[in-house]
Amino acid sequence: MTPDSSPADLPDAGPPGRRNVCNCFQVTYDDVQKMLHETNGANMETLKKYYQIGTRCSSCEYEIKDLITVYHEEQRQGELVLGGVGVPLGRRIGTAYRRIKLDVLRRLIARRYGIFVLRREDMESSLVLSNMQFPEDCTNANGPGISFRVLLFDRAGQNVARSRTLKLGNNESREFWLVDLFPGLKGNLTGMLFIDYGVLTQVGSLRPYCCLNFRRMNGEFQGRWHYHDKFRTEPYNGYYHCNHPLVIGQVCYLAASNPIDQPYRSRVFLRTTDGRERETTIEIPPHGSLWCSVPELFPEIPDDHGESNALLWFENNQALMVWFFWHKQNDDIWLVQHH
Amino acid sequence: MQQATDTPLHQLQRGMMRLIRLRPRSLPVVGTLEWAPSANFIVHDENTSTMIGFSPLTTTRAINGSFFWEFRLFDKSPTEPIYTYKSDLMRFSDQETLDSAEIARRVNLPKLFHYCELMAYSPDASPTGVSSVLVAFHHFTSRDGSFEAHLPAAYIWGAARFTRTERFHYENFPAARISATHRPVIITMNPFVRPMNYWIQLVDANGRKHDEGPFRVCGKGVSRWDGHEVTALGLTNPVGVIVRSEHKCNSFVGAVDTHTGHMVNLEHMHPFFSR
DSSP: OOOSOOOTTOOOOOSGGGSEEETTTTEEHHHHHHHHHHTTSOOHHHHHHHHOTTOSSOTTHHHHHHHHHHHHHHHHHHHHTTOOTTOOHHHHHHHHHHHHHHHHHHHHSOEEEEEEEEEETTEEEEEEEEEOOBTTTTBOTTTTEEEEEEEEEETTOOEEEEOOOEEEETTEEEEEEHHHHOTTOOSOEEEEEEEEEOOOSOOBTOOOEEEEEEEOTTSOEEEEEEEEOOOOSSOOSSOOEESOSEETTEEEEEEEEOOSSSOEEEEEEEEOTTSOEEEEEEEEOTTOEEEEEHHHHSTTSOTTOOOTTOEEEESOOSSOEEEEEEEETTTTEEEEEEO | OOOTTOOHHHHHHHHHHHHTTOOOOOOOOOSOOEEOOEEEEEEESSSEEEEEEEOGGGSOOOTTOEEEEEEEEOSSOSSSOSEEEEOOOEETTOOEEEEHHHHHHHHTOSOEEEEEEEEEEOSSSOOSSTEEOOOEEEEEEESSSSSOEEEEOEEOSOOGGGBOOSSSEEEEEEEEOOSSSEEEEEEEEEOSSSOEEEEEEEEOTTSOEEEEEEEEEOTTEEEEEEOTTGGGSOOOSSEEEEEEESSOOEEEEEEEETTTOOEEEEEEOEEOBOO
């Protein structure tokens, strides 16, 4: 093991509550909690004015704001369990109803996740899941095990396979190849998986990842790159984009899967360093997927063209799951990352 | 909405939801809506380089907004960056990139493995959440393949209501593969000004645990752990990875092919989700 940056002369950070939040005035986490209790959750400006906290170097300002936010959320949660003294009866009943409703919802709603998959001669996606205990109390909120099913959709959005109900025990990690999930499945495939958990109390560590496993020219396993689920049904609050669509020595690929029942259509723009803007369109059917390289999207861009300040973005922010893959040709390595 | 792909269980569940007229609804937002900084790291030497790309359109659709971004690089002092880049006014779909070679030249350091922060904001476009972040992406590449990755900036604050944190903060990563041919790498950033200890726990497919640490990372620092020794432990793959830290940190888990020295994975971890 080689921890790279561990200056030996640093003082021990101490128990969590006694750690400084504001180094300039030696204000600890516990002190901030006391201040918030005393002031009934005052804002940052009030804390600055009366306690001086965060007024010198101001590097702790965001962290204190975060503590204030958490404090207010905890207060609100406290009200939700009917514990608030002096809270009007109507409000207590209302908050209790919301609390029960949330709890009921949590037990009724199946948790769905979604992720892009690919299978061809030189690479294949596998699904990886870990159902780890929460390390502090060594318990698993979801009990001794969880169950789930996996649905597979092809490029056109057809539901081509459905797994049997699978189980994952407490503290168990497993990797599922497509052939494990769907024994009859053959041939190359571009598509999407839906992972449907049954009843979960907490998601914990169960957010699904896939691995892109890639092989050497001789077929030997070479490496794998994790990427995680991006399931969404609501529009995105920004633009699906890639800051590095043209990297020297690498070809960038777009992987997109449509998680909803509506087709996804969008103009896609590529602006190069010289300011020139190119435009094309993409269309992905409901539950369909797309896999193409940037030179395929914009044929006038040569395969080996690289530049530092290119930007690619989609105009439509309708729900979509987007990842970018880079193939570094020299070393035959694949990188993956969501947008 | 009825989805054609629903299993009978889901159809039943959705039917029940309609029957009792329940809809998922999150709690109202508490706190000030504001733009917040994000964290990442930079690597540079004669072999490796980092290209940092930022465009305001990343998490906003305020097409008439004006935007600014500030890049800060930290070395020994957690409160005084050794290099700061401040952009001019940017329009919504503008993009700027920073190259690690230029940054290394400006700070007069031949090698960089440093924590950095991005603060992007708009004076006239409203953020959508309590700690909204306009994210930059870092593209790492190397001549010999030893450091390859593409990573988004990491959120430092926010999302507390979804994260399960008790005495310590935890991040997890599912199903890593550790073998004689692939050794694990973990890169941990400390976005706060105080130093932090962190521990690494590996949980193999059979639930067998192996602990490493504590390791210390200084304020606004970054630390790399290479698992040279754990490849010989005989852990059963796949292996779950947990980073336990004294306060919230941001970690990435990767792997190096021991034959070629190529980095063949580097992806960010997730906290334990409390809902």
